[in-house]
Amino acid sequence: MNNLYNILFVDDTESNIFHINSIIELDHLPISPSFKQNPAEALEYLRQLKKEDFPDCIISDIHMPLLDGFEFADQYMIEFHLQNPETLFFIASSSYQPSDIEKVERHPCIEAFLEKPMDKQIFEKHLFPVLDMVLAP
Amino acid sequence: MNTMLPSQCSGLAISSYFSFFDGSPDHCFFLDKSLHILHYNKNSSLVGKSFSRIVPLFDKKRHSERLQRVFNKQEAQKFYLEVYGEDSTCIKLEVSAFLVKAEHDCCVLVGQEVSDYRERNMDLEQKNQYLKEFVYNATHDLRSPLSVLKSFVDLIRRFDDEKKKEMALSQMREATINMEKKLTGMSDLVTMNKYDLQPASLISFKGIFTQSQYLLMNEIRDAEPEFFTNFEVEHIHYIGAHLLSICQNLLSNAIKYRKPDVPLCLNISTKREGAFVVFSVKDNGMGMDLDNFGHKLFKPFQRLTSAVKGTGIALSMIHNWIKRTGGRIEVTSELGKGSEFKVYLKEMDVPVEV
Numbered sequence: 001m002n003n004l005y006n007i008l009f010v011d012d013t014e015s016n017i018f019h020i021n022s023i024i025e026l027d028h029l030p031i032s033p034s035f036k037q038n039p040a041e042a043l044e045y046l047r048q049l050k051k052e053d054f055p056d057c058i059i060s061d062i063h064m065p066l067l068d069g070f071e072f073a074d075q076y077m078i079e080f081h082l083q084n085p086e087t088l089f090f091i092a093s094s095s096y097q098p099s100d101i102e103k104v105e106r107h108p109c110i111e112a113f114l115e116k117p118m119d120k121q122i123f124e125k126h127l128f129p130v131l132d133m134v135l136a137p
Numbered sequence: 138m139n140t141m142l143p144s145q146c147s148g149l150a151i152s153s154y155f156s157f158f159d160g161s162p163d164h165c166f167f168l169d170k171s172l173h174i175l176h177y178n179k180n181s182s183l184v185g186k187s188f189s190r191i192v193p194l195f196d197k198k199r200h201s202e203r204l205q206r207v208f209n210k211q212e213a214q215k216f217y218l219e220v221y222g223e224d225s226t227c228i229k230l231e232v233s234a235f236l237v238k239a240e241h242d243c244c245v246l247v248g249q250e251v252s253d254y255r256e257r258n259m260d261l262e263q264k265n266q267y268l269k270e271f272v273y274n275a276t277h278d279l280r281s282p283l284s285v286l287k288s289f290v291d292l293i294r295r296f297d298d299e300k301k302k303e304m305a306l307s308q309m310r311e312a313t314i315n316m317e318k319k320l321t322g323m324s325d326l327v328t329m330n331k332y333d334l335q336p337a338s339l340i341s342f343k344g345i346f347t348q349s350q351y352l353l354m355n356e357i358r359d360a361e362p363e364f365f366t367n368f369e370v371e372h373i374h375y376i377g378a379h380l381l382s383i384c385q386n387l388l389s390n391a392i393k394y395r396k397p398d399v400p401l402c403l404n405i406s407t408k409r410e411g412a413f414v415v416f417s418v419k420d421n422g423m424g425m426d427l428d429n430f431g432h433k434l435f436k437p438f439q440r441l442t443s444a445v446k447g448t449g450i451a452l453s454m455i456h457n458w459i460k461r462t463g464g465r466i467e468v469t470s471e472l473g474k475g476s477e478f479k480v481y482l483k484e485m486d487v488p489v490e491v
Contacts, residue, residue, distance in 0.1 A: 013285065015285040015288075015289070015308040016285065018304065018308060019285070019288045019289065019292065022296075022301070023292070026292070026295050026296075063274075063278075063281070065439075066433075093277070094277070094280040094281045094283070095281070097277070099273065116281075116284045116288075117284045117288030119291075
């Protein structure tokens with residue numbers, strides 16, 4: 001039986017990874033997480049995955065060295081989006097900037113903007129229902 | 138038919154277009170699809186060279202994307218372009234770029250030199266853009282550790298495990314230190330501008346180098362770099378505080394981004410090149426992928442690596458002053474081999490004592 005959401009987090013801040021792991025544990029969130037520290041690592045990881053192991057959802061930070069979250073989304077769209085339409089791509093950031101929101105809305109493969117720090121409510125209200133809709137047979 | 142649109146002129150050899158522009162006061166470039174210069178009416182020695190060689194580093198990516206659009210979508214483009222002239226001076230042009238179809242596709246750029254008034258307007262535009270980026274990045278950079286703090290304040294009460302509590306506390310401590318560093322960097326950025334008001338004076342490179350070594354005492358003690366100096370030009374008229382900061386930042390970067398397993402060698406030199414004094418710092422450190430990320434190098438708060446901690450402020454700061462005084466920075470770098478930063482400094486006017 002496997003009814004955990006398979007989520008890939010892309011974030012270069014160690015504390016954020018620690019935080020996500022902690023709330024999954026404390027709040028018993030049904031998530032099986034994987035973490036990559038930057039978009040280049042994440043892309044490399046996705047390339048090696050078998051189709052059935054592909055994550056249900058990707059949550060990427062915006063500000064990272066080298067590629068930022070939007071450039072990551074661009075590359076993701078080219079390589080993976082069409083082959084994995086049921087995988088949803090989210091952008092997460094601690095600063096709610098109008099210009100970022102605009103970019104999220106305009107980007108063809110970014111589902112939505114999530115505000116950090118992420119907590120139980122964000123997952124349960126904004127993420128899981130959307131994932132359920134896509135994953136429903 | 139007397140008028141022909143350029144894109145309709147098929148049948149003629151491309152070289153027959155070259156002479157059309159030879160007598161023109163405008164600058165006219167012909168580029169092939171790989172963005173090599175086929176013809177330039179102002180300087181034939183650039184023929185065969187890559188167009189990106191005469192464009193400042195931070196503009197390369199933007200311009201090459203624009204020119205690809207001319208080729209791929211046949212869209213004419215209008216934009217501002219800075220190119221380096223023969224004596225290393227920078228010429229600002231307002232160019233139109235369009236496609237000409239001959240035996241092979243070719244992009245023609247016709248550019249008019251920008252007058253003083255327009256130049257000031259461009260400067261303002263650039264400054265505005267810089268400020269926008271600054272505020273955007275500063276906001277994010279402060280919010281990110283704040284969000285870490287916020288999340289751990291909630292978490293720490295919920296942990297039963299003492300070890301986890303301790304871990305959360307140390308993450309919080311790091312976030313506060315991080316925030317403090319960024320704030321210090323930002324206020325440096327703002328306060329250093331006041332030195333603009335200082336008059337220039339005759340500065341010795343050797344003196345600047347010695348002072349930088351003193352300021353970086355701790356870093357130098359840890360890294361034990363070997364220094365090689367060659368000051369062909371010994372003095373320059375410049376603002377001392379700026380030159381010191383330029384030298385200190387370049388040295389500190391070279392030390393910070395050294396290879397952990399190879400002894401660090403630093404070559405520091407000066408020489409005269411055209412109207413400029415070139416101050417160069419060359420290292421055998423980690424190097425950077427400039428082809429893909431060079432356009433981010435001088436942007437505030439942008440970082441090209443997560444391997445070493447930094448705030449992404451220093452280079453952007455010195456790049457700004459150098460540009461303001463009519464100079465520029467050129468960077469060559471190879472991943473795994475090292476980097477060279479060449480700072481083109483323009484002698485500044487020294488106030489005459491009455």
